Each structure stands twice: as structure tokens, then as C-alpha cells.
Amino acid sequence: MSEQHEDRAQDHVEDSLKQVMEIIARHRLVESLVHKQDMPRHELVETLVHKQNLSELAHKLDELHPADVAYILEALPPEDRIMVWDLVKSERDGEILLEVSDAVRESLIATMDNRELVAAAAGLDTDEIADLAADLPKDVVQELMESLDEAKRAQVASSLSYDEESVGALMDYDFVTIRADVTLEVALRYLRRLGDLPSHTDKLFVVDRDEVLIGTLPLKRLLIHDQDAHVAAVMSDDPVVFHPSDPGTDAAQAFERYDLVSAPIVDAKGKLVGRLTVDVVMDFIRAEAEEDMLQAAGLREEEDLFSTVWKAAKNRWLWLGINLCTALFASRVVGAFEGSIEKLAALAALMPIVAGMGGNSGSQTLTLMVRGMALNLISKENYKRLLVKELGIALLNGVVWGSMMGLVTYFLYQNTDLALVMSGAMLLSLIVAAFAGFIAPLAIVRMGHDPAFGAHVLLTFITDSMGFLIFLGLATFFLL
């Protein structure tokens, strides 16, 4: 699998999708022609053209990298997707299932029986089996575990025992170890005897008799140094190491910061237990960024582009429901001032501007806070300073945009008092919004969640309700 990609040019991926779609279209055309002529279905299957199309398609799929087949499956609507999936050689099922998104994986697994699933997973590495296990039916996992030898079963079980966001869940067990007291020549001979190296091997792990990690030997040094030198003299003896319980995000930051390709993972006693590689880290970073993006938009999880309406709606209801509640609350704030609005309907036209500007500037503060927290830049020592800065910006913005809206309001309604109330309300609600954008992610972290989780909903709740309250309250007090 690791070699395959090197013989594949990436320009071809989109072309491949087009070709697959064309073959499918031809296939569907034949089907519909046959259907019109009322040919019985079993005769259709016998049709020469039909067979040709399918074998051309199967051949095309065989040529593609698993990740490219995955891409094609993602881009096809359900019935075409299942047709293509059935044409994929069963020994490739496992690696392709690993490449597709969770939502599409579910739809593919649903078309397979237990025997097929066990066969698909059995060909994978233990860390890959663990990745897949979460989406497999329980009896399939059980059957699969029974088919593994004891060492592998222990590896799968240990992978499954770690938190999904931890280094333990990302590690693999595919690494090459070597002793410190051998020469580089011996090391090279050993590698040649192995006949293959795990993908992303840029260093060997140097361990002692008890499998305790004592250093790493970059392949680079192995290649360049005198072959008579000992590993101990050439190795790096203070490498970046991780523990299985480390948060994945910390490991991702270390990979970015130190430009790592692979790194050893050790247990509390320093014993080597696994390896983390840059490809897995990159997938993790992408998945985390995507999750943040989906959450910010109020989607519970990744959604198959072609999922059914019903399934998609369920994915979206939680946040729409929460949003309805917060909107209802803001609506009741306005409701409390219905008397004022009856007297001066202009208030109804102006109030969304106050709430909207608060929401937008609050979200600017919020985003910088979330970014700063993700990068560990915000500490006890500096957060007060940041709050002062954000409040300062809010004050400046309040004066600038408040004055401007005051002028606009005067221009629209020729009412000086209303214009002054508008200016004041803008100023106050921008300050409240800055405070809310600053405090919301901190509060959410205090509650034990990721700072991005629901922060925007909480912010909008505050800026809407407070924006309406401030504007309508000031108006009622000063104008009526």
C-alpha cells in the first residue's frame, strides 16, 4: 500500500471520476433501453454491452489508488456508489473503507454481510482494524478479534482502549528497533534482511534489552556515517517522544513545530510501545479542522453529501433546536418592549442592526480567543491584557460605528434623540459583545469542552438578547 502511490500521478484523479461517471451513464442508458423494451431482468444481465461496461469499470477501479477509489465513492450518489463498490475487488475493501469519510463508510458497510466485513478487515494492520472497529457491528468485531493471533489481539484491544483524540488512538505498531551496541554495517545488513521497511520510516528506534527507548537512528545518519561506527555513537539520544495518553492536538503541534516524519511512543516506564507518523497526524489535523468547521455551522457530524433527507435533517436538528430556544429568548426580550415599539415602530427597524453589529464584532473577538487558546498562547499572565485590548477595540469601534449609525438614523428619521439612543446602544452593545466573545470560550473550556464547541451559539445568544435589551431599554427610558 505504501508503494502504490508512487506509481500514480495525481492529475488523473478527477479524470478518473469523469470516466467512471461516463461508464455508469452508459450502463444506465442500456438499462433504461432494456427496461423500455420490457426485457426481463435476467436477460439484461446477460446482455453483452452490459457486461462490457461493468468489466471496463472494474478494470478502471483496479488501476486506482485506494484513496482515489474512496474519492470516487464519495462523489457518487448512493445507487451508483453501491454499484461501484460491488465491483471493487474484495481484498481492497479494507483499505478503501479506511480512506472514505465516516458517513460514506457507514453507507458502504451497510451493504456488506458479516463474512465480507471480517474478510475486509482481516487484511489490515492492527491499528487500522482498531480505526474501523468503531463502525463495525459488534458480532463482526468479535469474530474479527477471534481470528487474530494473541499479540495482534492485544494491540487492537489496546488501541481501542485509548481516547479517540489521544496519541494512543493514532499510533501504529509498525516500527524497526535496533540495539545501540551494533555497528551501522550490522544495522544495514539487518535492514536488507528485513526486506521491507514500514512506510514513513525515517528513523530506527534504538532500544535496550528491556525494550526501553534509548534513542533514535535517523536513516540519514545510517546512510552517511562510516559503517564501522556504532549505533550508540551516531544516534540521537534525546528524541521527541510521546505517551499514548498525550492529547492528539499536542502531538500535532509538535509534528508541525519540529517538522517530524515519525516519532516513538513510550509508556510511563520509557518502554517503546508504538509509533506516530506524519500521514496520520496530517489526517488528524484535517479531521479536527473539519469538525470545528461543522460545529461552527451547527452540524453534529460529517454528513454524506448524498445522504437521505431524513438522515441529514437529524444531523442538523440539535443545533437548530438550540438556536430556536435562544432566538425565542431574544424574542421575549423584544416582546417586553412591545408597548414602546407600538409607539415608535422605527425601533423595530433599527434593533436588528444593533444586535447584528454586536454579533459580528463579538465573533471577531471570539475567533481570536479560540485561536490563541488552541495555540496555548493565552495564560494567566496575559489574559487581562487581552481583555483590556479587546475592550479598547470595542470602545473605538463603538465610537466610530455608533457615530456613523447615529448620523444614518438622524438622516432616516430626523429624530435627534433616537439618533443619540442608537449611538449609545451601539457603543454599549459592542462592549458587551467584546466581553462575551472573550468570556464565552473560557467558560466553555471551564465546562470541560473544546473552546469552539457551541461558543458561537452562546455568543449569538448574548449579543442578540443584550443588543435588543440595551437598544429598546435606552429607547424606552429616554424617548417615551
Added chain:
Amino acid sequence: MSEQHEDRAQDHVEDSLKQVMEIIARHRLVESLVHKQDMPRHELVETLVHKQNLSELAHKLDELHPADVAYILEALPPEDRIMVWDLVKSERDGEILLEVSDAVRESLIATMDNRELVAAAAGLDTDEIADLAADLPKDVVQELMESLDEAKRAQVASSLSYDEESVGALMDYDFVTIRADVTLEVALRYLRRLGDLPSHTDKLFVVDRDEVLIGTLPLKRLLIHDQDAHVAAVMSDDPVVFHPSDPGTDAAQAFERYDLVSAPIVDAKGKLVGRLTVDVVMDFIRAEAEEDMLQAAGLREEEDLFSTVWKAAKNRWLWLGINLCTALFASRVVGAFEGSIEKLAALAALMPIVAGMGGNSGSQTLTLMVRGMALNLISKENYKRLLVKELGIALLNGVVWGSMMGLVTYFLYQNTDLALVMSGAMLLSLIVAAFAGFIAPLAIVRMGHDPAFGAHVLLTFITDSMGFLIFLGLATFFLL
């Protein structure tokens, strides 16, 4: 630089920041004590304690990886940041400038004179000089270019000529080439003679007499195969290659898809011109994700956490201004119905709910579209199907949430007609929102921008204005 990180454990980064902050605090304490005693400033500099603190700090900084110094600089407020920056050994300035964010880089460069800047940049690789050049004063760039030899100058000039988002801007010129007709033994001897390999070298590039790329030789194969074999027999002859003009996002997808560590870059004639490595790709992915996040929140660019209020405000004004315009437009829509609102103030309380739900469900559709477009999953063949699905979900949501809001409205106001108008308006505005969320990113791409660019502003503009128009329009028509 490439070796350094291997001797550094990542757990220490945050501890280092704390230690640095402690030393600075001690230093500031001495300063303030001295200040209170009215000791002249030149005597302070002579103070023993003062000197000790600074030398301890400088020593601490020398020990740290450039990326860790960069992290500390990001986390410190301006005056402390400049103090730390002055203590960094000048030969390390260049690599640290590369690691900090654009905003902080600007603040550091502002404290350096031309001579220091030229010295800092001169020690870097040509691709790194090109990265830095955008932020340097023009005369510094000129002086720098003159100090380079012809080959390097050409490389910098060519790096600068490519679009910032293209593979050309990401490539480096640090790679090892080899001929196909030599044996692996010769190749190994050649590497040993080189004495060092560029970082992230997982393969050698096999070229012919005219520097045309004919294959790649993974180090793995070099290590494992018989030393008497020829490179031609062992190499991979159809590797993934890129062109300097390829979009960076395509290359990033290929790196993720095929789990690459490095890849050759060739010109139109197939001649090897550069190399792309996974660490640069990972930084690119992170930067793109960050840019999307900042844009979604209405921030023009990355902002130094400790920038001045004035500078930060300017970063935020463009989007706040645009938001004010769209909010003003929505406000005029409401303004057109002021007569209706005077008669029935409940309309003012209910209208934000309609607009808010539209905005939220539209943003769900928008986010899935942007994601699908980023992954090239949306094509001429399937976009109609997606539109139908999104409209289907909107219909379902409209019925569900519309009925619910109808009931709530009846409960609040005991007005059946108002409840029916509320239900109908919710249904219609959710459908409009789905359509807007679907069309907005397509329209923005048609205008030549990134789909995420301003899509949310456009969406909110439509959902707010249309939400108000639909609800108040229906109410005016049926109730008054």
C-alpha cells in the same frame, strides 16, 4: 536546523515559556525597584542582578528550538517580546523569523535595522529568503539579492515570481539527484561523500543528462535492495510529480491522499526544478484553515494577539463596514413595514426568529457546499441532486420547526392567523435559506474568489432581508 529538533522534547515548551516569563518578571521587579530609588538608568544596566537575569534568559533561549523561541515571542506582550528578541543570537534571527506568524514577524522586523535584516536573511536557504522577502523593506531585499551568487539569486527571483498559493511558492531547491545507470553501491557511496542530506529526504530524484526527471529512488529501496542492482531497475518510474503553477491546495490533497513525504517538481518539459516536502505542505494546510476561520469571522488577516488597538481595529473594519451595509439594507426592509408593526408590535418580536432560523439552516447548507467544493466532490453531474436534497431538508425543517413556532406563537399571542403566518414564513424562509446557502459559494467562485470568501456575509444578507420580507409581507397581506 533539521537535526536540532530530535534532541528536544516537546513537553518542555510550555515550561520554557513559564520560565522565560518568570525571569522577565524578576527583571521587571529589579527595574521598578531601581526606578523607585531614582537610580539613573545607566547604573541600572550595571546592576549585577540585572545582568544575571538577562544572561540567564539568553542562555535559556539559546537552548530552545527556533520554533519554540517563536512560540514564546508570540505569547509575550510587545515590550517583553522585544527584550527577548534582542537577547536572541543574531545568527538565529532568520530561522526564528520564518517560524513566527506574519503579524508578529512584522513587529520584530520593525525593531531591526537594515544591516541586521540582511544578516538574518543571508543565512537562510533561497526558498526561505523568498518567504521572508514579502515582509522585508524593499532596499533590504535589494541588498540581499546583491549579496547572493547568480544561481541563488535566480532561485529567489523564481520563487518570488510564483503566485503565493501555488506549488512554486512552496518549493525548495534542496534535493539530491542521481543517474539511472549507476548501481546502488555507487549511489550509497555518493551519499556518504555528500556528508549530509536535505531534511525530509525520503527519496532521491533520478534524472537524465538534461536534468529531466525519469523516476525516484526511495531511500527504503536503496537500503533494502542488492547493492549491485542498478538504480533504473529499482527506482519508481511513475512518481507523483507537481508543476510550479499547480495550486497549493491540489498538492496538499495529493500529499494527504498518497501519504507523501517529499515529491519532485518539474517544469513543462519535465525538467526537475524543485522539491515539495510534507512539513511545508502541513504549514500550508494549517495556514489555509486559519485563513478560512479568520475570514468566516470577518477578520482581514492574522492578528498579533498583542497588537495595538488601532492596528487591530483596522484589521476588523472592512467586514464590520460591509456588515453594517447589509444590516442597514435589512433594516430598510423592516422600515417598509413600520405601518404594520405599529398596528401589531408582536411582529417585531417574532421577526428575528424567522431571520435567525433562516441564517442558521442556510449556514448548514453553505458549510456542506464549501466542504464539498474544497474536496472537488461537486460536479455538473451531481449538483442538481444536491440542490433537491437541500430543498427537501428545508421543506422537512420548515414543516417541523414552522409547526412548532406556530404553536409557540399561538400560545404567546392567542392569535390563530398570526400563528399560521409564522408557520408559513418559517417554511418559506428556510427554503430561501437553503437556496441561498447552495447558490452563494457557487456565485463567489464564479466571481473568481475562494468559496469561503465572504460567503457567510452574503448568506446573512439574503436570509435576514428575505426573512424579514417574507414574514412581514405575509403578515401585512393576511392580518392587516
